[in-house]
Amino acid sequence: MVSLKRIAVIGSTGSIGRQTLEIIRSFPDRFRVVALAAGKNTILLEEQVNEFKPRYIHFQGNRHDMQGSSFISLQEMMELSDIDTVLMAPAGISGLKPTLWAARAGKRIALANKESLVMAGGIINSEIARSGGKLLPVDSEHSAIWQCLKGEKQAVSGIILTASGGPFAKYSREQLEKVTPEQALKHPSWLMGPKVTVDSATLLNKGLEIIEAHHLFGVNYNDIKVLVHPSSLVHSMVEFKDGTIKAQLSYPDMRFPIQYALTYPQRWSNPNLPRLDWSSIGCLPFAEPDTSLFPCLELARNAGMQGGTYPAVLCGAGEAAVALFLNKHIPFTRIASIIEQVLNEHHPVYQPDIDTIEEEADRAYKRVMLIGTE
Amino acid sequence: MVSLKRIAVIGSTGSIGRQTLEIIRSFPDRFRVVALAAGKNTILLEEQVNEFKPRYIHFQGNRHDMQGSSFISLQEMMELSDIDTVLMAPAGISGLKPTLWAARAGKRIALANKESLVMAGGIINSEIARSGGKLLPVDSEHSAIWQCLKGEKQAVSGIILTASGGPFAKYSREQLEKVTPEQALKHPSWLMGPKVTVDSATLLNKGLEIIEAHHLFGVNYNDIKVLVHPSSLVHSMVEFKDGTIKAQLSYPDMRFPIQYALTYPQRWSNPNLPRLDWSSIGCLPFAEPDTSLFPCLELARNAGMQGGTYPAVLCGAGEAAVALFLNKHIPFTRIASIIEQVLNEHHPVYQPDIDTIEEEADRAYKRVMLIGTE
Numbered sequence: 001m002v003s004l005k006r007i008a009v010i011g012s013t014g015s016i017g018r019q020t021l022e023i024i025r026s027f028p029d030r031f032r033v034v035a036l037a038a039g040k041n042t043i044l045l046e047e048q049v050n051e052f053k054p055r056y057i058h059f060q061g062n063r064h065d066m067q068g069s070s071f072i073s074l075q076e077m078m079e080l081s082d083i084d085t086v087l088m089a090p091a092g093i094s095g096l097k098p099t100l101w102a103a104r105a106g107k108r109i110a111l112a113n114k115e116s117l118v119m120a121g122g123i124i125n126s127e128i129a130r131s132g133g134k135l136l137p138v139d140s141e142h143s144a145i146w147q148c149l150k151g152e153k154q155a156v157s158g159i160i161l162t163a164s165g166g167p168f169a170k171y172s173r174e175q176l177e178k179v180t181p182e183q184a185l186k187h188p189s190w191l192m193g194p195k196v197t198v199d200s201a202t203l204l205n206k207g208l209e210i211i212e213a214h215h216l217f218g219v220n221y222n223d224i225k226v227l228v229h230p231s232s233l234v235h236s237m238v239e240f241k242d243g244t245i246k247a248q249l250s251y252p253d254m255r256f257p258i259q260y261a262l263t264y265p266q267r268w269s270n271p272n273l274p275r276l277d278w279s280s281i282g283c284l285p286f287a288e289p290d291t292s293l294f295p296c297l298e299l300a301r302n303a304g305m306q307g308g309t310y311p312a313v314l315c316g317a318g319e320a321a322v323a324l325f326l327n328k329h330i331p332f333t334r335i336a337s338i339i340e341q342v343l344n345e346h347h348p349v350y351q352p353d354i355d356t357i358e359e360e361a362d363r364a365y366k367r368v369m370l371i372g373t374e
Numbered sequence: 375m376v377s378l379k380r381i382a383v384i385g386s387t388g389s390i391g392r393q394t395l396e397i398i399r400s401f402p403d404r405f406r407v408v409a410l411a412a413g414k415n416t417i418l419l420e421e422q423v424n425e426f427k428p429r430y431i432h433f434q435g436n437r438h439d440m441q442g443s444s445f446i447s448l449q450e451m452m453e454l455s456d457i458d459t460v461l462m463a464p465a466g467i468s469g470l471k472p473t474l475w476a477a478r479a480g481k482r483i484a485l486a487n488k489e490s491l492v493m494a495g496g497i498i499n500s501e502i503a504r505s506g507g508k509l510l511p512v513d514s515e516h517s518a519i520w521q522c523l524k525g526e527k528q529a530v531s532g533i534i535l536t537a538s539g540g541p542f543a544k545y546s547r548e549q550l551e552k553v554t555p556e557q558a559l560k561h562p563s564w565l566m567g568p569k570v571t572v573d574s575a576t577l578l579n580k581g582l583e584i585i586e587a588h589h590l591f592g593v594n595y596n597d598i599k600v601l602v603h604p605s606s607l608v609h610s611m612v613e614f615k616d617g618t619i620k621a622q623l624s625y626p627d628m629r630f631p632i633q634y635a636l637t638y639p640q641r642w643s644n645p646n647l648p649r650l651d652w653s654s655i656g657c658l659p660f661a662e663p664d665t666s667l668f669p670c671l672e673l674a675r676n677a678g679m680q681g682g683t684y685p686a687v688l689c690g691a692g693e694a695a696v697a698l699f700l701n702k703h704i705p706f707t708r709i710a711s712i713i714e715q716v717l718n719e720h721h722p723v724y725q726p727d728i729d730t731i732e733e734e735a736d737r738a739y740k741r742v743m744l745i746g747t748e
Contacts, residue, residue, distance in 0.1 A: 147618065147620065148620065150524070150525035150526060151524035151525020151526070152524060152525070152641075155640070155641040157643070160652075225652075227652055234621075237623070239649070239650075240641045241641045241642065241643040242630070242633060242634060242637070242641040242642055242643065242644060242647065243624060243630065243644065243647040243648070243649050243650075244521065244622060244623070244624045244630055244634070244641075245622065245623040245624060245650060246521065246522065246620060246621070246622050246623075247608075247620070247621045247622075247623060248618060248619065248620055248621075249611070249618070249619040249620075249621060250617060250618045250619060256616065256617065256618055259616060260616060260618070263616070266529070267526075267529040267614045267615045267616040267618075268615065268616055269531070269615040269616065270616060270617065273616065273617040274617070275613070275617050276613075276617075276619060278534075278599075278601055278660055278662065279662055281660055282659065282660065282661070283657040283658065283659045283660070284657065284658040284659075284660070285656065285657045285658075286652055286655055286656065286657070286658070287656075288652065288653055
């Protein structure tokens with residue numbers, strides 16, 4: 001028999017949050033939504049509260065209870081003893097503190113927020129080790145790696161992260177300079193929020209995933225390779241010491257990794273998830289990324305290798321640069337160069353505490369906003 | 375520290391046997407060749423004896439010791455207490471008895487002979503269960519499945535066996551009728567013995583692998599799918615209950631699965647094995663097989679589903695049909711139809727013992743020889 005899993009969903013009105021509730025809806029007898037936290041979309045949150053009847057809620061704005069669900073702070077929510085798994089999907093750098101609280105409280109954290117690990121992977125890993133919590137990757141690439149590592153101990157020689165390449169994988173430099181936000185928001189294979197969709201187009205997202213993979217799996221930066229795979233069916237691969245490789249495949253649908261994180265170490269049959277139709281696949285393409293046209297990839301790898309507050313600056317600057325691009329203040333190709341400029345200006349702090357990390361991310365955000373609107 | 379692995383290689387002068395000794399040569403401190411058994415190639419066997427200095431040998435022909443290695447019977451060899459792993463690579467149906475003896479003796483059997491499992495999977499599995507032995511697959515497809523299953527308990531929904539498709543995957547019926555033995559022996563991606571190379575061209579080999587996979591992994595025949603994958607880099611895949619798929623990849627080189635079977639559950643670093651070069655791969659192609667042009671695939675699946683002595687007849691008839699084709703007595707397309715004819719004529723015995731299985735395989739062999747040379 002399967003025991004009831006008691007879940008908190010942080011970021012419940014976002015893309016990952018809504019898909020998480022869809023999975024939970026498929027197994028009404030096996031999951032109990034104990035808490036929901038959202039940003040400003042209180043209309044959708046109210047609908048979710050009505051359907052799932054969580055005991056606790058949190059949102060941005062004037063605090064009030066909803067239909068018998070009590071408003072509590074995010075930190076109180078992460079410390080609730082009647083939650084065993086937190087689906088952590090707040091947007092961007094705002095995910096840092098909730099992830100840290102959940103790590104300290106020893107929760108199983110189904111982590112869809114990569115920025116928290118990118119900025120503070122060392123701190124979060126030590127908190128997890130101390131509290132007995134666990135990180136369960138939700139990013140499709142890291143879920144794939146995690147699945148390929150199942151049953152394989154200390155035999156890894158490298159990781160291959162696949163990247164769709166985004167909508168502009170075959171663009172020239174001239175074409176890239178003219179890309180509009182509308183074009184960048186049309187991802188060829190994945191349905192995601194606006195920030196991560198633009199990050200996919202610049203490959204900054206893949207760069208952040210390199211740092212995330214380093215912290216999740218303890219693999220050296222030089223042993224993490226990126227391959228462009230436009231059909232987004234192979235979600236990532238692991239190379240083992242003996243030279244063999246394992247890959248994980250499914251249609252590009254976040255419900256697969258979300259469900260796996262929630263049911264791990266089990267796999268549950270879910271008729272709502274589509275099976276791969278091999279008769280329509282034909283060929284699985286792979287290519288090396290063009291790092292000169294998409295410099296964010298190596299900017300991120302270098303920030304990760306340098307460590308200290310560099311990854312925080314990368315996240316803060318990246319968030320601001322994407323906001324400026326979406327508001328048509330800077331062209332697409334300026335996203336990478338503005339991040340690079342702010343990383344170059346940065347005076348790093350090594351072994352920073354969480355407050356320093358947040359301050360430096362914030363400082364980088366403001367610096368990019370200043371440069372980009374000058 | 376790794377303890378010394380004491381190995382017997384059965385079929386040491388064949389393709390798999392020689393590649394096994396190559397792997398053993400890479401780790402002189404970790405393997406000890408205790409026994410070697412060959413067919414008629416005593417010249418190569420003598421060279422191997424000279425290099426590896428086994429305590430025991432066996433070969434076909436007049437029995438005599440070699441350079442201090444004692445000649446013993448195959449059955450005595452399988453019962454030696456100072457052997458823990460047997461690399462089982464005799465050709466075709468002659469592998470049945472040695473595999474059975476090793477199973478009874480509770481050995482770890484690195485199994486490269488598929489006919490033994492195809493003909494007597496039920497019997498061998500019960501002997502293994504009783505003796506505490508273990509089957510370690512060496513066929514690249516079954517090794518891939520075994521690797522993908524590592525750490526995954528009771529979550530399998532299906533198996534996808536990949537097939538190179540052989541040299542004639544894109545031939546028309548008219549072209550197939552004119553195929554010569556020389557053409558059939560040129561496999562596009564794998565270096566193997568003549569029987570299995572022709573079986574790859576007819577897809578009978580893949581059909582035998584369906585039955586082998588059924589016995590190794592307990593998966594229903596209807597949940598075993600075959601995909602043609604001409605580049606032979608994805609060696610097979612497993613589909614899990616939750617709809618996700620795992621695949622295993624490497625260059626088509628039997629040393630990978632041989633080494634894994636010998637080092638399982640570990641993976642050893644071996645600089646002699648080539649790493650996948652992704653910059654040269656481009657695209658991994660997959661297609662459904664054409665079962666009307668290559669009827670052996672479904673003949674085999676049906677023989678497996680019918681059970682009893684049908685798989686033995688399949689193996690005996692297949693071995694004779696390939697011999698007739700190689701000796702230019704029958705055209706390529708007659709291989710399938712002659713096997714089908716003998717299967718149709720067969721009066722099956724259900725729950726047969728080993729002797730009945732051998733007799734029926736032998737009877738089918740002789741029947742095909744008779745029909746084909748009439």
